[in-house]
Amino acid sequence: MASLSAYFVIAILATQAYCVPTSRNERREAALPDFVNTYDLGAQLANTQPQINYKVVEGALSPLTLDNLDSLNALNGSNIYLTSIESTTSNPQPQWLKGVVPDSTGKTNGAVSCSIVVNDYGNGTVDAFYMYFYAYNWGGKVIGLNFDDHIGDWEHTMTRFSNGTPEAMWYSQHGAGESFEFSAIPKYEDGVRPIVYSANGSHANYATSGTHDHTIPGLDLPFGVALVDYTDDGYLWDPILSAYYASVSFANGSSTPVFAAYDSTTPVNWLNFVGKWGDEQYNSSYPGQYDVFGQYRYSSGPTGPEAKNLNRGEGTCPSGDTAPCIVLPVVTPGEKV
Numbered sequence: 292m293a294s295l296s297a298y299f300v301i302a303i304l305a306t307q308a309y310c311v312p313t314s315r316n317e318r319r320e321a322a323l324p325d326f327v328n329t330y331d332l333g334a335q336l337a338n339t340q341p342q343i344n345y346k347v348v349e350g351a352l353s354p355l356t357l358d359n360l361d362s363l364n365a366l367n368g369s370n371i372y373l374t375s376i377e378s379t380t381s382n383p384q385p386q387w388l389k390g391v392v393p394d395s396t397g398k399t400n401g402a403v404s405c406s407i408v409v410n411d412y413g414n415g416t417v418d419a420f421y422m423y424f425y426a427y428n429w430g431g432k433v434i435g436l437n438f439d440d441h442i443g444d445w446e447h448t449m450t451r452f453s454n455g456t457p458e459a460m461w462y463s464q465h466g467a468g469e470s471f472e473f474s475a476i477p478k479y480e481d482g483v484r485p486i487v488y489s490a491n492g493s494h495a496n497y498a499t500s501g502t503h504d505h506t507i508p509g510l511d512l513p514f515g516v517a518l519v520d521y522t523d524d525g526y527l528w529d530p531i532l533s534a535y536y537a538s539v540s541f542a543n544g545s546s547t548p549v550f551a552a553y554d555s556t557t558p559v560n561w562l563n564f565v566g567k568w569g570d571e572q573y574n575s576s577y578p579g580q581y582d583v584f585g586q587y588r589y590s591s592g593p594t595g596p597e598a599k600n601l602n603r604g605e606g607t608c609p610s611g612d613t614a615p616c617i618v619l620p621v622v623t624p625g626e627k628v
């Protein structure tokens with residue numbers, strides 16, 4: 292089995308990121324979690340049911356687990372939304388939407404919430420994708436209104452290795468993102484592991500703390516109010532302490548990822564699921580739903596890791612080689628307020 296190189300990324304929950312000093316390949320051989328009592332990927336399955344057009348999909352396996360989730364693909368899978376069984380807008384919200392706060396070592400105890408997927412292109416280039424899962428996305432406020440709240444959130448960073456040396460990193464941000472030269476990225480106190488700041492609520496990934504302006508695609512507000520992401524030194528989350536590892540490859544000319552686990556106990560089939568990891572955008576009859584120029588308060592859940600373009604070739608961004616994909620030589624500090 293291919294072994295992973297020596298550098299890992301750290302993401303931070305809610306805010307802040309750090310790295311835990313780890314210079315070894317640590318492949319966690321996590322036993323399958325108790326799906327019902329934990330708050331991780333499996334908990335998302337235990338607390339949701341597959342729906343299309345707000346109706347439960349008939350003929351789906353029950354229970355759905357990380358081992359059989361991809362059976363949904365044959366049931367019009369790309370139109371399926373894993374939809375919360377309980378109301379997601381009750382006060383207080385269901386506990387499972389709150390995820391797990393990392394402990395003092397940075398571990399999300401009892402919750403596997405990171406999936407590390409490795410594409411070894413066989414020519415010295417290896418991409419390690421760190422997929423961060425969050426049970427809920429709080430979209431943040433613009434002019435006092437919330438937008439883009441949704442169930443389930445997948446964000447990722449990717450480290451590009453060349454002959455074992457990390458060269459560049461991609462940080463996903465709201466369907467887009469930024470690439471940096473690895474040497475430019477702030478490191479944890481061990482000087483080795485890169486830091487990822489996960490924005491409060493939206494979980495967009497940044498290399499620095501502070502306030503980050505970004506635009507919302509499709510929301511063209513006429514009064515010049517920018518939506519911002521906020522990151523700071525919040526919780527330390529070391530995602531590799533509780534992660535599932537898999538390799539990914541692509542048959543020549545194929546765009547379909549082929550996932551494989553590195554051992555016999557890590558669930559891997561779920562990575563093939565092509566549907567959405569949260570409720571479909573609530574329709575206008577849903578209490579509290581509103582939109583401003585097509586930007587909704589409650590939006591749809593995201594697609595999973597398989598949709599993140601895991602075959603990037605020369606470029607480090609998801610569009611691979613087909614669009615300008617600039618690797619920045621410096622990081623920009625967030626604005627401090």
Ligand SMILES: *[C@@H]1O[C@H](CO)[C@@H](O)[C@H](O)[C@H]1NC(C)=O
Nearest residue numbers: 304305306491492521525526
């Ligand atoms: C995220 O932002 C919300 C709204 O401003 C705030 O209530 C909450 O405390 C923030 N969370 C963290 C972890 O800073």
Ligand SMILES: *[C@@H]1O[C@H](CO)[C@@H](O)[C@H](O)[C@H]1NC(C)=O
Nearest residue numbers: 343344366367368369370371
């Ligand atoms: C799949 O779902 C879409 C969206 O609801 C629907 O329009 C389509 O008819 C479905 N296809 C099949 C074969 O059920």
Ligand SMILES: *[C@@H]1O[C@H](CO)[C@@H](O)[C@H](O)[C@H]1NC(C)=O
Nearest residue numbers: 412413414541542543544545
């Ligand atoms: C992949 O496909 C291309 C185009 O069909 C072909 O030219 C190339 O030789 C193939 N490469 C391998 C390794 O099979």
Ligand SMILES: *[C@@H]1O[C@H](CO)[C@@H](O)[C@H](O)[C@H]1NC(C)=O
Nearest residue numbers: 344345346573574575576577
């Ligand atoms: C709106 O959503 C509800 C579920 O939240 C569903 O029962 C209803 O059929 C939907 N209405 C339309 C017009 O799609």
Ligand SMILES: *[C@@H]1O[C@H](CO)[C@@H](O)[C@H](O)[C@H]1NC(C)=O
Nearest residue numbers: 412413414415416603604605
């Ligand atoms: C390695 O292989 C990938 C996939 O075929 C290709 O896109 C990339 O350009 C290659 N990189 C190098 C350095 O040859």
